[in-house]
Amino acid sequence: MFRILEARSLAPDVKYFRIEAPSIARARKAGQFVILRVAGDGERIPLTIADGDASGGWIAVIVQGIGKTTKHLNTLEAGEFMHDVAGPLGMPSHIRDFGTAVAIGGGVGTAIAYPTAVALKRAGNYVISIVGGRSRDYVIMEPALRDISDEVYPCTDDGSYGFHGFVTQKLQGLIDEGRVLDLVLAIGPIPMMRAVADVTRPFGIKTIVSLNPIMVDGTGMCGGCRVSVGGATRFACVDGPEFDAHEVDFDLMERRNKAYVGFERNRLEEFLEQVQT
Amino acid sequence: MTIEVPDVWPPKRERRAIARLHMPEQEAAARARNFSEVNLGFTEDMARLEAMRCLECKTPTCMEGCPVGIKIDLFVSLVAEGHFAEAAQIVKLDNSLPAICGRVCPQENQCEGACVLTKKGESVAIGALERFVADYERLSGLAVVDVPAERTGKKIAIVGSGPAGLACATDLAKAGHDVTVFEALHELGGVLVYGIPEFRLPKEIVRAEIDGLRRMGVEFITNAVIGQTTTINALLGRDGFHAVFLGVGAGLPKFTNIDGENLIGVYSANEFLTRVNLMRAYEDGSNTPIFDVRGNKVAVFGGGNTAMDAVRTALRLGAAEASIIYRRAEEQMPARVEEIIHAKDEGVVFKLLTSPLSFSGTDDGWLTSARLQQMELGEPDDSGRRRPVPVEGGEYEIDIDVAVIAIGNGANPLLRRNAPGLVFTKWGTVVADEASGRTTKKGVWAGGDIVTGGATVILAMGAGRRAAADINRYLATGDLSCVEFGC
Numbered sequence: 001m002f003r004i005l006e007a008r009s010l011a012p013d014v015k016y017f018r019i020e021a022p023s024i025a026r027a028r029k030a031g032q033f034v035i036l037r038v039a040g041d042g043e044r045i046p047l048t049i050a051d052g053d054a055s056g057g058w059i060a061v062i063v064q065g066i067g068k069t070t071k072h073l074n075t076l077e078a079g080e081f082m083h084d085v086a087g088p089l090g091m092p093s094h095i096r097d098f099g100t101a102v103a104i105g106g107g108v109g110t111a112i113a114y115p116t117a118v119a120l121k122r123a124g125n126y127v128i129s130i131v132g133g134r135s136r137d138y139v140i141m142e143p144a145l146r147d148i149s150d151e152v153y154p155c156t157d158d159g160s161y162g163f164h165g166f167v168t169q170k171l172q173g174l175i176d177e178g179r180v181l182d183l184v185l186a187i188g189p190i191p192m193m194r195a196v197a198d199v200t201r202p203f204g205i206k207t208i209v210s211l212n213p214i215m216v217d218g219t220g221m222c223g224g225c226r227v228s229v230g231g232a233t234r235f236a237c238v239d240g241p242e243f244d245a246h247e248v249d250f251d252l253m254e255r256r257n258k259a260y261v262g263f264e265r266n267r268l269e270e271f272l273e274q275v276q277t
Numbered sequence: 278m279t280i281e282v283p284d285v286w287p288p289k290r291e292r293r294a295i296a297r298l299h300m301p302e303q304e305a306a307a308r309a310r311n312f313s314e315v316n317l318g319f320t321e322d323m324a325r326l327e328a329m330r331c332l333e334c335k336t337p338t339c340m341e342g343c344p345v346g347i348k349i350d351l352f353v354s355l356v357a358e359g360h361f362a363e364a365a366q367i368v369k370l371d372n373s374l375p376a377i378c379g380r381v382c383p384q385e386n387q388c389e390g391a392c393v394l395t396k397k398g399e400s401v402a403i404g405a406l407e408r409f410v411a412d413y414e415r416l417s418g419l420a421v422v423d424v425p426a427e428r429t430g431k432k433i434a435i436v437g438s439g440p441a442g443l444a445c446a447t448d449l450a451k452a453g454h455d456v457t458v459f460e461a462l463h464e465l466g467g468v469l470v471y472g473i474p475e476f477r478l479p480k481e482i483v484r485a486e487i488d489g490l491r492r493m494g495v496e497f498i499t500n501a502v503i504g505q506t507t508t509i510n511a512l513l514g515r516d517g518f519h520a521v522f523l524g525v526g527a528g529l530p531k532f533t534n535i536d537g538e539n540l541i542g543v544y545s546a547n548e549f550l551t552r553v554n555l556m557r558a559y560e561d562g563s564n565t566p567i568f569d570v571r572g573n574k575v576a577v578f579g580g581g582n583t584a585m586d587a588v589r590t591a592l593r594l595g596a597a598e599a600s601i602i603y604r605r606a607e608e609q610m611p612a613r614v615e616e617i618i619h620a621k622d623e624g625v626v627f628k629l630l631t632s633p634l635s636f637s638g639t640d641d642g643w644l645t646s647a648r649l650q651q652m653e654l655g656e657p658d659d660s661g662r663r664r665p666v667p668v669e670g671g672e673y674e675i676d677i678d679v680a681v682i683a684i685g686n687g688a689n690p691l692l693r694r695n696a697p698g699l700v701f702t703k704w705g706t707v708v709a710d711e712a713s714g715r716t717t718k719k720g721v722w723a724g725g726d727i728v729t730g731g732a733t734v735i736l737a738m739g740a741g742r743r744a745a746a747d748i749n750r751y752l753a754t755g756d757l758s759c760v761e762f763g764c
């Protein structure tokens with residue numbers, strides 16, 4: 001059992017959890033994730049480690065309530081427990097001084113991009129952060145990113161805050177201004193990551209995405225997380241989750257991620273009914 | 278069924294007249310739709326009568342067939358005489374997991390295959406008797422836990438809680454060491470819980486073994502992925518373990534790499550079985566989904582135990598048609614004979630000498646069909662088995678909704694990431710001495726599927742015990758120089 005030290009809301013349906021997990025806190029590196037089970041009969045879900053402190057013995061995850069498990073997770077408060085947390089899993093981000101690095105986060109993807117952005121800054125990069133959301137309420141972690149970035153551009157689809165438009169438009173803008181970009185890290189919904197890859201491809205800018213396929217064990221044992229990268233099948237949980245965006249078959253991943261939508265809808269409805277009564 | 282059991286063991290010449298007893302089982306049509314155990318086990322009378330078939334050979338060949346050398350002659354005669362608890366004790370001298378091995382060992386290639394009775398008829402049902410005495414002991418609560426009160430103060434880390442790790446932990450705990458088992462998953466038991474289904478090996482039996490180890494003072498840490506959460510060097514250094522045993526299994530599913538393998542509906546057997554067994558996707562209200570196979574066609578590719586488990590699981594989930602597609606002939610199937618028979622009785626369709634060429638699906642990525650190739654047996658290959666070769670013009674297409682790939686497992690790569698000093702083969706397995714389990718790294722032993730590649734429960738168990746014996750020797754002398762690999 002893993003104790004929740006802190007739980008707070010970041011945006012509608014998005015919650016930040018600080019969890020006591022000393023061995024994971026000690027071992028984790030930017031880009032890695034945990035597999036978590038809320039309760040003893042829960043499913044195993046992957047969540048990227050958004051932050052952590054080895055001496056404090058904690059890690060943080062940021063959860064968007066979409067299905068039953070994540071909605072259930074988001075009902076938990078400090079002092080309560082998560083049944084299982086295993087990690088850190090996956091390969092750490094490849095960090096070095098690239099020059100100018102752009103970290104792009106869409107929705108909760110921002111939380112996932114954050115630790116890698118921190119590591120890139122520490123490695124000496126000039127870091128530009130672009131954070132997107134539907135509207136002002138959905139732009140998360142901007143203050144934290146301001147602390148570690150040289151430039152920060154919030155973007156909203158409805159123009160309620162920051163740049164009016166998609167993160168890709170902001171990125172395109174930077175390229176059009178003639179800025180030299182050495183690395184782009186894009187984490188968010190699949191359509192966003194695909195769009196970023198399309199923007200940077202013609203310019204040959206190295207672009208990294210963090211993939212979130214359906215997972216079960218997270219240890220390479222089942223192959224459920226397989227993705228196609230450069231025409232080869234890779235297991236995102238052990239070979240990834242970060243891959244070269246220009247090589248990823250996003251269409252395949254988008255289709256595979258829909259495998260259980262019907263099941264998930266039913267479970268969610270049951271759960272919401274249960275919560276109401 | 279009532280059985281007449283003679284009061285005394287009949288003279289040898291009369292024993293051949295007793296026909297081999299068939300273990301009672303759930304009726305095929307019913308069991309093909311539920312997850313309860315298929316085999317129901319011998320009654321006491323049945324066990325005694327079956328044991329009385331033993332000819333008490335002067336030099337029993339059955340024992341030569343047992344990979345761990347169980348004193349079969351002795352335990353079978355104790356069963357014949359009705360001393361079941363004593364019989365269980367004898368089995369446990371050599372096998373720490375008899376209730377499990379009695380259920381899943383390929384007896385026909387081991388003890389039973391070597392029984393003299395096979396020359397003229399059917400062997401003694403040694404596996405069923407092993408299962409009987411182990412169940413008898415467990416259910417009667419007679420199992421004794423013997424842990425020395427005096428502790429050695431030595432700490433040992435076991436990585437992986439499959440049969441290799443559990444067997445190693447048992448012997449080391451009995452020797453008075455402080456044993457900690459690290460398991461990557463949230464549940465203990467390895468393939469015994471995530472792979473082999475409830476209907477063949479009830480999880481309650483695995484849990485009973487683990488509870489026994491807990492009573493012996495063994496500590497279990499789940500969610501600990503060695504290589505990621507911590508490393509072998511950290512266990513030996515910072516954490517102060519005196520020895521590490523690696524029993525991490527062969528958990529990397531192989532795929533066929535044919536077109537369409539990433540369509541939705543194509544599973545590895547590990548994923549299919551893990552969703553159902555470990556995550557209980559078969560139960561109403563489970564939080565983990567599985568493709569709804571009800572009324573659908575499921576094809577399982579492979580011919581081993583894993584393939585049989587997957588195809589029979591598909592039937593139980595309600596598949597309209599569940600078939601095995603195997604590139605060689607039935608005699609060449611590596612699965613236990615009993616599983617093949619059970620699968621057939623339950624209505625599994627066998628398409629033998631058939632190999633997949635590709636999978637096709639809808640535009641939105643759902644599997645709809647498989648293109649297959651008819652094969653025939655050609656010349657023997659390296660393994661001595663006649664190699665299947667394609668029959669000209671033998672290509673055809675079948676409609677399927679789910680495909681399960683069960684063509685074996687490679688070695689899991691996680692451990693390798695952070696294991697300086699260990700040497701791996703080109704297949705990714707750990708190089709270790711067969712007799713002692715010593716690896717090329719001081720203080721580290723290994724055994725089970727991570728050394729042999731996918732093999733059997735009994736071999737993994739045996740390897741765990743040999744390593745425990747060697748670790749004990751090392752801890753007694755404390756001399757690391759004598760535990761060099763291969764010395």
Ligand SMILES: Cc1cc2nc3c(=O)[nH]c(=O)nc-3n(C[C@H](O)[C@H](O)[C@H](O)COP(=O)(O)OP(=O)(O)OC[C@H]3O[C@@H](n4cnc5c(N)ncnc54)[C@H](O)[C@@H]3O)c2cc1C
Nearest residue numbers: 437439440441461467468503526582725726732733734737
């Ligand atoms: C579906 C199926 C059916 C089978 N049927 C039979 C049968 O009928 N008869 C038979 O004899 N054999 C059968 N086998 C084979 C048998 O199960 C294996 O040979 C045996 O379980 C191997 O034991 P092991 O202890 O080496 O590894 P495993 O049972 O694989 O256990 C390894 C454990 O280590 C854990 N682990 C892995 N990596 C790490 C890490 N880095 N850190 C911590 N923990 C880790 C795993 O999660 C797992 O729990 C079957 C196998 C499968 C898959």
Ligand code: FES
Nearest residue numbers: 218220222223237
């Ligand atoms: S989640 Fe099972 S192999 Fe990656």
